[in-house]
Amino acid sequence: MRISKLLFIVASVALFVQCDSPHFYQNQVATGNNWSKNAPAKFEFEVKDTVGKYDFYLLTRNSNEYPYSNLYLFTEFTNPKGEVFTDTLQYYLAFQDGEWVGKGNSLKELYLMYRENLSIKDTGTYKLSVWHGMRDENLQGIEDISLIVDKK
Numbered sequence: 001m002r003i004s005k006l007l008f009i010v011a012s013v014a015l016f017v018q019c020d021s022p023h024f025y026q027n028q029v030a031t032g033n034n035w036s037k038n039a040p041a042k043f044e045f046e047v048k049d050t051v052g053k054y055d056f057y058l059l060t061r062n063s064n065e066y067p068y069s070n071l072y073l074f075t076e077f078t079n080p081k082g083e084v085f086t087d088t089l090q091y092y093l094a095f096q097d098g099e100w101v102g103k104g105n106s107l108k109e110l111y112l113m114y115r116e117n118l119s120i121k122d123t124g125t126y127k128l129s130v131w132h133g134m135r136d137e138n139l140q141g142i143e144d145i146s147l148i149v150d151k152k
Contacts, residue, residue, distance in 0.1 A: 024054065025149040033063065035139040040076075040131035043147040047080075047120050052151050056115040058130065059146040061107045062093055062100070066141025069094035072133035075114070080124025088133060089114070107143055117152070 029041035060071065070092050077085045091112045094100050102110035120126075128147055132139050 023148050024151040026146060028059075028144050028146040030144045031139075031142050033065065033140060033143055035132055035142050037132060037134075037137050037139070040129040041145045041147075043128045043130075044125060045147075045149060046125055048123055050120050050123060053117045053119055054115070055113070055150045055152065056118065056128075057148040057150070058091075058112040058114050059109065059148055060091075060093070060112060061104070061109050061143045061145075062102075063107055063141050063143060064100075066093065068134065069096075069098070071142070074131050074133045076127075076129045078127040078129075080122045080126065111148075114147075 025043075025045040027043050027045075029043070031039075031041070058073070062071075070090055073089045073091070075087045075089065077087070079085075089112075091110070092101060093108070093110060100108040102108035130145060130147075132142070
């Protein structure tokens, strides 16, 4: 009798607890601390509602093995119509004195603004490919990169 009451209470509480991410979309791609210049991080998400605007963030996590203070990224953003928009981005991961920007101990986590207040005009599948634009063929110290999309 007590077990069935306990199960009922747990099930009831589970129905009211929200387990969803607070973001419209979020996905992480591991680079294995050895990000190849020829291996883009790929993200894909579905938009069903074109009302509202969106903010896009790239979240990087780097270790102390990262040899530079900045990070160049190349992006290709593809809309459902197949139109491709390319960008070259530069982000600073360290201050001039060498101290890392971001939070964390062994890994520094840094949110990077990619697009702000973007109006989505078409429903369908959107794709984003991101690869590093540094001189190294295999970039050490970047553990992973995430795309976070927030709907306003």
